Amino acid sequence: MMTVLGCIADSHNPWLVLLAVLIGCAGSWVAIRLFLRAARTAGVQRLGWNVLTVVAAGSAIWCMHFVAMIGFDPGVPIAFDPTVTVLSLLAAIVGAVPGFALASSRRWRFAPALGGAAVGLAIVLMHYTGMMAYRVQGIVSWHMGYLAASIAIAVVFSGLALHLVVSDDRPAYRYAGGCLLGLGIAGLHFTGMTAFQVSPMLVEGVFSQPQALQALALAVTGVALVIAAAGVASYLIDDSVRSESQEQLRHMAMTDSLTNLPNRSSFNERLDNELYLADQMGGKVALVGIDLNRFKEINDLHGHAAGDRVLVILAQRMRSLLQEGEFVARLGGDEFVAIHRLREGSLLDFLSRLETSLFAPIQVDDWEAVPGASLGVAIYPDDARDKSMLIGNTDLAMYRAKSDMLKNVCFYEPSMDEAVRARRTLASELREALESGQLDIHYQVQTSVETREIRGYEALLRWQHPRRGYVPPAEFIPLAEENGLILQLGEWVLRHACARAVSWDPPYKVAVNLSRAQFAHSDLPALIQDVLADTGLPPARLELELTESTLFADRERSLRMLREIKALGVSIALDDFGTGYSSLETLRAFPFDKIKLDCSFVSEVESSPQARAIVRAVLALGKSLDIPVLAEGIETQGQLSLLRKEGCDEAQGYLLGRPAPLGQIVDSGQISLAAVADKLVHP
Incomplete structure (x- = not known):
């Protein structure tokens, strides 16, 4: 060790040694950074980064060697063989290719160390090829111990450097890897120069030009710095682009594309x-x-x-x-x-x-x-x-x-939690009720106002809970809409109402309400056709009731749907008329068979002149459009008499009959059940 230090101190220009060490350290740092970028990529990108790595590393190694060689004073005139000098540069660049490629592949655990060792061998090849280009006036001999030590230093330190930076991505390990690679390059060179021994054989008239050689060293240093700067610039540009891309991706991942609000x-x-x-x-x-x-x-x-x-x-x-x-x-x-x-x-x-x-x-x-x-x-x-x-x-x-x-x-x-828990429990029980037969249909009679003859019955869904008792439709129908059960309930009511009405004698009409969710499904006409075919109910005996709000969501689609349903022979009634926001336009645009006047007007018809005027106007509108009007919510004889006087066609309400199970209606003698085959098809 002392001999190597003595060689540096006694046989080298200290400024050029310092310059060479700086080149080696800077080149090693750049090479490590570029190598790590190559190791994190694949395909063409890895190839490109590997090329930059070997060019930067090989050039820095060669420049350090050349500057240090110029700073070496063997005590005799020197010169350089240009051809072999260029070959030494190629040896550094080409020789480093397989080493860095192997180290970045990570094919097995020790690939980085083996790749680093191969890079060390490339450094050795470059150094001793460069020494062959070194011409001195004397006899050259080698100290084989120092020569072997120089090779070992390059191989071991380079292998450790690449293994260290690949095994751990922390910044401290990157700097440590750069230092180890720099030590490997410097250790090889100065140990190898200690092994280099010259016995002078001076030839008269031959001499060196130290100033020219120092100027050449500075020029080589400039080239090394340019190459290193190019490598650093490419790294920084890629790092900046990568950061911008990551920021853009993060922005896209964290931002709503339509409103540009956070997502x-x-x-x-x-x-x-x-x-x-x-x-x-x-x-x-x-x-x-x-x-x-x-x-x-x-x-x-x-x-x-x-x-x-x-x-x-x-x-x-x-x-x-x-x-x-x-x-x-x-x-x-x-x-x-x-x-x-x-x-x-x-x-x-x-x-x-x-x-x-x-x-x-x-x-x-x-x-x-x-x-x-x-x-x-x-x-x-x-x-x-x-x-x-x-x-x-x-x-x-x-x-x-x-x-x-x-x-x-x-x-x-806090009370909201209790209400929500209760609603969730009821929704779960409603699903069970649909499957276990707790649901039933009650029927409310619809009669002629003038003759009091029965015109039909409206089918109304009822739920008799085994523990809660009667659950009003106003409570469980919204639950069914919220929880997606309304389609199943709607089909259940339609099928059961049609199947039971088949056996009625006389063959009155049965009216069934359609929910907005049912009407939104494009397969509704097909469902109605299937139910009629399965149950055997004539289409003319089925009347479907729907509200204005059901139609208003998509008027063109609603009109097309109504025409398809009417083409089956089924009649359609407009329910809750007068409570919507476009009643006249609705009547003009859609082919209704009946208008059902909302009970809110009927309940005030005896006491409110305004309500009476509205009822009178609706009845007149129905006559002018040739659409019969049914008044809902008839509870007093006075209401019925007034409606008869104004020419109302049909009525429905507690005065005429409360909703009742089919058995009770049969017992009352309003209808009888004919012996027909059971065609009920469960959904």
Whole structure:
């Protein structure tokens, strides 16, 4: 070791040695960085990075060797063979190719170490090829011990360097790997130069030009720095592009593509952070669930493109009102969510700003919309112990707001949990009721006002719960709509009503209500045809009742559906007439066979001149359109007499007959059951 240090101190120019070491260290660092980039890629990209790696590494190694050689003073005139010198550069670059390729492949555990050893052999090949280009005036001999040591140093240190950086990606290991590779290069060179011994044989007139050689060393250093800078630049450019791409991908992953608001993933991340801050600082966080009220109507009337424009405008409004500690995201469809970090009096102001933005009119082309929204609010930690409970309680408050027409904003209350649990239990029991035969159909008679003759019966679904007793339809029908059971219930009623009506004598009509969910299905006409075929009920004896709101969702599709149903021979009645928002247009556009006047008008017909005027107008409208009118909710003789005087065609209500099981109607003698084959087909 002392001999190597003595060689450096006594036989080398210290400035050129320092310069050579700097070149070696810089080149090693650049080579390691480029090599790691190659190891993380594949295919053509790996090939490209490997090329940059071997060019940068080979050039730096060769430049260090050449500068250090120029700084070596053997005590005799020197010169360089240009051909062999160039060959030594090629040896460094080409020889490093298989080593770096093997080290970056990771085909087996020791591949990096073996690849590094191969790189060390390339360094050895370069060094001693360069020594062959070194011309001195003397006899050259080699100390074989130092020569073997130099080879071992290059192979061992290079192998350790690449194994270290591949095994651990931490920055400290990258720097350590660069230092080991630099030590391997420097150790090889100076140990090899110690092995190099010259016995002078001076020839008169031959001399060296130290100034020219030093200038050449500086030029070589400049070339080395340019090559290293090119490698660093390519790395930084790729790193910058990679960072930009990752940021762009993150933005895409965390942002709603339509509204450019944060999406569900971004919301979850932000909420986690806000709850953590609240825990650490003893603060509170309000979570606001936002669900648009009339968005489906906008989509149905004006198309999805118009609906998207409304969402974009609302998103811009909400984004513009945000202040410090506030956040709004779109979760999907017409559902948004907001986070507010509570300060004294700040929550009500935030909710007021949200309401203003959501209820202000939106002008789109030639039409105006006021979407409105239902807002549910829950506060952490007052209303919830954790994130999941906070989100759930916010949803409960939002659903309460949607069900209350007088409130736009509803705050969470503990009683909501009890109500929801009760509804969920009832929904589960309704599913069981459908499967276990707890459901039944009651029939309410429909009669002629003038003659009191029976015209038909309306089939009404009833549920007799084994523990709760009678459950009103107003309670379980909305549950069925919320839980997706309404289609099964609707088909069950249709099949059973038709199957039982087949045996009636006289063969009265049976009226069956259609829900909005049933009417939304394109296979409804096919279902009706199947039920009629399965039960054997003549189509003329089936009357289907539906409301204006059912038709309003998609008028063109509704008209097409009604025509298909009427083509089967089934009659159609417009239920709850007078409570909608486009009754006259509905009557003009759709081929109804009957109008059912809503009971709200009939109940006031004796006491309210306005109600009486409306009833009179509806009856006159029905006569002018040649559509019979049935009045619902007849409870007094006075109501019936007034309707008879005004020329009403049919009536239905408690005065004429309450809904009753089929057996009770048969016992009363209103109908009898003929002996027919049972054609009931269960859905």
